[in-house]
Amino acid sequence: MEKSDSMWKITLPICINAIMSIGAYFVAVRLIPKLRDMFIKANLYGIDMNKKSSDKIPEALGVVTGCVFLITMFLFIPIPFSDYIFNNVNFPHNEFVELLAALLSICCMLLLGFADDVLDLRWRHKLLLPTIASLPLLMVYYVNFNSTLIIVPKPLRSWLGFSVDLWLLYYIYMGMLAVFCTNAINILAGVNGLEVGQSLVIALSITIFNAIELSGDLWKAHQFSLYFMLPYISTSLALFKHNWYPSSVFVGDTFCYLSGMTFAVVGIIGHFSKTTLLFFIPQIINFLYSVPQLFHLVPCPRHRLPKYDRETEKLNMSVAVFKKSDLNSLSRLIMGVFRTFRIVKWQEDKEGTVTCNNLTLINFVLLVAGPMREPTLTTILIIIQIVSSLLAFVIRYPLAWVFYDI
Numbered sequence: 001m002e003k004s005d006s007m008w009k010i011t012l013p014i015c016i017n018a019i020m021s022i023g024a025y026f027v028a029v030r031l032i033p034k035l036r037d038m039f040i041k042a043n044l045y046g047i048d049m050n051k052k053s054s055d056k057i058p059e060a061l062g063v064v065t066g067c068v069f070l071i072t073m074f075l076f077i078p079i080p081f082s083d084y085i086f087n088n089v090n091f092p093h094n095e096f097v098e099l100l101a102a103l104l105s106i107c108c109m110l111l112l113g114f115a116d117d118v119l120d121l122r123w124r125h126k127l128l129l130p131t132i133a134s135l136p137l138l139m140v141y142y143v144n145f146n147s148t149l150i151i152v153p154k155p156l157r158s159w160l161g162f163s164v165d166l167w168l169l170y171y172i173y174m175g176m177l178a179v180f181c182t183n184a185i186n187i188l189a190g191v192n193g194l195e196v197g198q199s200l201v202i203a204l205s206i207t208i209f210n211a212i213e214l215s216g217d218l219w220k221a222h223q224f225s226l227y228f229m230l231p232y233i234s235t236s237l238a239l240f241k242h243n244w245y246p247s248s249v250f251v252g253d254t255f256c257y258l259s260g261m262t263f264a265v266v267g268i269i270g271h272f273s274k275t276t277l278l279f280f281i282p283q284i285i286n287f288l289y290s291v292p293q294l295f296h297l298v299p300c301p302r303h304r305l306p307k308y309d310r311e312t313e314k315l316n317m318s319v320a321v322f323k324k325s326d327l328n329s330l331s332r333l334i335m336g337v338f339r340t341f342r343i344v345k346w347q348e349d350k351e352g353t354v355t356c357n358n359l360t361l362i363n364f365v366l367l368v369a370g371p372m373r374e375p376t377l378t379t380i381l382i383i384i385q386i387v388s389s390l391l392a393f394v395i396r397y398p399l400a401w402v403f404y405d406i
Contacts, residue, residue, distance in 0.1 A: 024231050024235050028065045028239065048192075061252065062113065068235050073231060137265060188361055200233065210222040343367075
């Protein structure tokens with residue numbers, strides 16, 4: 001009887017959350033087309049550079065699904081605590097504060113993402129703002145847990161011992177996780193459906209991981225994560241329907257910021273931040289590949305979108321053109337390594353003018369597979385995300401047992 005009561009306590013709030021999430025999907029999917037003209041009238045629109053038409057496409061529609069997501073979560077707040085309220089037992093203030101702090105951080109990033117879409121903030125602001133937004137979350141983690149121990153892999157235990165206390169470095173890592181998650185999705189973008197598609201795969205991967213771990217000792221942390229993931233997935237599916245090729249709306253930086261902070265929140269509060277990072281393998285690869293341009297070791301154009309061919313209606317690699325003499329020694333070393341492994345297309349004329357593909361995973365796929373239609377490119381990139389998630393599960397379970405005995 002006690003076991004069934006315990007399972008009911010775990011699953012009932014999740015079931016209610018799932019029902020509310022289904023409702024959120026239908027609200028969002030109908031609300032988005034109704035608000036298109038409002039965004040265009042407010043000059044929040046763009047032109048799809050990968051299409052022949054020059055129709056105005058409303059920008060930053062991620063704020064709509066973000067608001068539906070937050071409203072769903074606000075309405076859900078009493079549900080996990082109803083048993084304590086009606087039975088007048090000790091109220092779990094620490095869990096309540098965790099939920100509010102998580103919503104505060106996500107709400108801040110939704111606001112800052114929309115501000116970025118409207119004001120076009122500089123990159124240094126995009127790095128600073130997620131750090132500030134994660135502070136309430138880190139403070140709650142410090143007050144409620146303050147666990148900064150990490151288990152050392154078996155091959156290193158003879159030198160470092162069974163565990164190491166990272167102390168302040170662990171908080172720096174969690175703050176950097178929030179910065180990385182919010183920006184990593186943003187820089188792997190530029191074709192219809194990609195931002196939402198990759199985010200949905202990550203969210204579904206986290207949800208599957210939470211479902212697996214619900215039977216473990218940390219079931220509360222994974223239950224907490226599912227509270228956020230289910231409404232996030234439902235509202236993102238509504239946005240994906242309108243953002244898939246040919247896109248009728250653009251999601252904007254608002255959606256990327258919202259998504260990244262949501263993943264960081266559940267990873268930090270749920271005590272699986274390292275596992276969360278495993279689901280970002282394509283984003284990590286894209287970031288490492290983009291480093292020379294992101295840090296201006298190699299000239300970086302404002303837009304690194306694929307180049308649209310109007311005759312074939314296919315996408316080609318976009319390129320950066322610069323003088324080889326403008327590169328410093330570090331830039332030449334890095335690009336020399338890239339050229340050795342043949343992961344860039346490098347063309348150099350007699351005058352020393354270099355034509356090189358822009359360093360993004362999108363352009364790399366086009367480099368390997370050749371020109372293709374936009375929906376095909378997006379599908380390939382989402383498949384890469386799915387395969388990477390499967391690899392993440394292999395690392396998290398079979399390999400974790402090998403290295404950690406867990």
